[in-house]
Amino acid sequence: MFTDKFIGTLRYHVCKIGGARSTLENLEVYNNAPDSFFINIVVKGSDGLISTSYTLTVKDILDFPITSQTLLTTERLEISLLLPGSEPKIIEFLRDPDVLKMRGMGYSPIENIHSIYQNHHDSVYWDKYYFVVRIRKSSEPIGFIGFYQLERPDLITPVISQAPYESVKLSYALSKTYWGQGIMSEALAVCVPWFVKGQNVRELVGFVEVNNYASRRMMQKLGLQDYGLLEDSMSKADLKNTYRFVVYKKSILVN
Structure with missing residues (x-):
């Protein structure tokens, strides 16, 4: 620690x-x-x-306020803040070309500030939160979930910029070893509602590689709507391929 x-x-x-x-x-x-x-x-x-x-x-x-305590659990998984000790495993499985293709981008450790997770009011600015997904039996890091605010949503697509508040992007990745087992669906089903409520998120956005049908189904299960191909999308995971992404958006009513 x-x-x-x-x-x-x-x-x-x-x-x-x-x-x-x-x-x-x-x-x-x-x-x-x-x-x-x-x-x-x-x-x-x-x-x-x-x-x-x-x-x-x-x-x-x-005195630096971070914690390794488990924040959420499911039948098979535990979710906590993604700390530096878990990052080598994350970076390792992201090197797999199939994982990188479906994600469309790598993971930048310097962006993960690791401040303690807390609920924020609308007046308090936060930029990014990353959470690690582990198997409960072994505590092995097998994936991560990220939330971060889009700095200029109007530069991405008019669909998003219609909102009078900042959109929050949902991001995630899972080791290929655990694909096809419903792991990420299980993690997102508990993490997304918990985070949306705790941070007063009013609009959640996800970008999915057009051929990643499993991830597109997960977005739909979370209640995000398909808004078609991202305009002028040029996310280059390598020099040989350019991947297009589908925009998903969900507006959350705040009481």
Whole structure:
């Protein structure tokens, strides 16, 4: 857990300096015995490169608010925050060409800030949450579910931009070893309603590769409607193929 917290503090600092969509260009960590680290980082944000240095104490790391506790369970699965310790497994199965083709994009660890999950009111901005899906019997990470707010939905499709509030994109991936067993359907059936209610999500959007019929059926089971091919969709998973995506949208009435 110390490693998870340490990486979480670094990513949080990157986000704080350069914004939610910034990237880490360089990192140097020096151990200041006995209880602190000296950090040099270079972050690329919307305003260009930003270089900064700071001291991070062991107390800062231990106090960083993340948790590995299980948030949701089903008959076969448990769902919790996706922490750095589980990311190598996620990155490994995403290297499978079949998985990448159906997903259309990889996984960027730096975007996962790992702040503690909490319910937010409409006035509090959040950017992304990632959750890991595990088999209960072995606690093995086999997939993940992500939710993140679309920064400019009007650039994607007029269908989405009709909403007077920000759309939240649903994203997920599952190891090919577990395809065809209803695993992701089981996970989404509990995770999506729970997240939508907790975060006051008013519109949920999903993009599915046009030939991924299993995923399209899952979207329909969740109550998302098919709005046809994504306009000007050019999601390139590799240089040889360009994949088209179908837009699914569900508007949620808030009492």
